[in-house]
Amino acid sequence: MSEEPCPCGTGRPLSDCCGPLLTTERLAETAEELMRSRYTAHVHGNVEHLWRTWDGRTRPADVTPGDTRWTGLEVREVVDGGRDDSTGVVDFVASHDEGELAGRSEFTRRGGRWFYTKG
Template identity: 55%
Template sequence: MGAVLGQTEGGPCPCGTGEAYAACCGPLHRQERLAETAEELMRSRYAAYARGEFDHVFRTWHPRTRPADVTADAHLVWQGLEVLGTSAGGPDDDTGEVEFRASYQLGKQRGTMRERSRFTRRGARWVYLDGHEITD
């Protein structure tokens, strides 16, 4: 997955919260703190794909389900994230689900991807387990 062009440390976070990247997903990407909820981890993973922070994507993927390598399509540009709903995944939960829609551009083609992602805790850390794409 390619990066959003023009993203800086002081600019808005691609995850859609409206906060600056440096205060939002940046600390998670830099391993300064852990995500408190499944939704926060999902948003940080989206932002990591959008910014090209693939080490964060790999690190937050459950070892049982993650691929050996996380690769990127240099032509894919992530353009927006909309969280559609959550189930569990709070600070006191062990599992959670987040449904989202992400918009992208690939060359001249624009599209959206909708997924229901499952998360679980490994120790004190939320990790991505798997996701199921939803067709509209």
Template identity: 80%
Template sequence: MTDEPCPCGTGRALSQCCGPLLTTERLAETAEELMRSRYTAHVFGNAEHLWRTWDGRTRPAVVNPGEARWTGLEITEVVDGGPDDLTGTVVFTARHEGGELAERSEFTRRGGRWFYTEGR
């Protein structure tokens, strides 16, 4: 893993940010951290991370990161989702060549792990 900037926009190196989450070296501590790692997984086409971090109660049978070339992430609101919370919400805009995706993502924490539940 290189010290290139993490695509999620924190300004930290990939190896010190989302990289360890994508390689399962550690788990996300907050809903925002998981959301950022999921964005990074989309950037790299890492379907396994997307599948593993999606709540099994709402996850589709097949998770496909798609073909979009992602160019930036902006977090506009975070509600709860801290280390001691059971739920959290992250509102963001993810930009890609040709457009953007704005979403209000819901997360749940079960067994000490954060999962993406749904987006609106």
């Protein structure tokens, strides 16, 4: 896996950050980590990671990353979503070539795994 900086904005190499989550080598330990990996999946067009990490109760029939060219992620606030929590919220701004997308994503943890619920 590449030593390029991870697109999620941590400053760590992709191979030590979101890369292992995208390749299923390990699971996200926190809601923020899952949020960052999902952003990276959008950057790389990794539909499988987006599908696998989306709560089946809220996931649409078709998960498609689209044609947006994402250019940066800023996590503004994290509410809960830690290793011992069952829910979490991540407030973020994702930049792209035509502007920004601000949002608050909700996450749930079931069976030891974090899932994106809604945003």
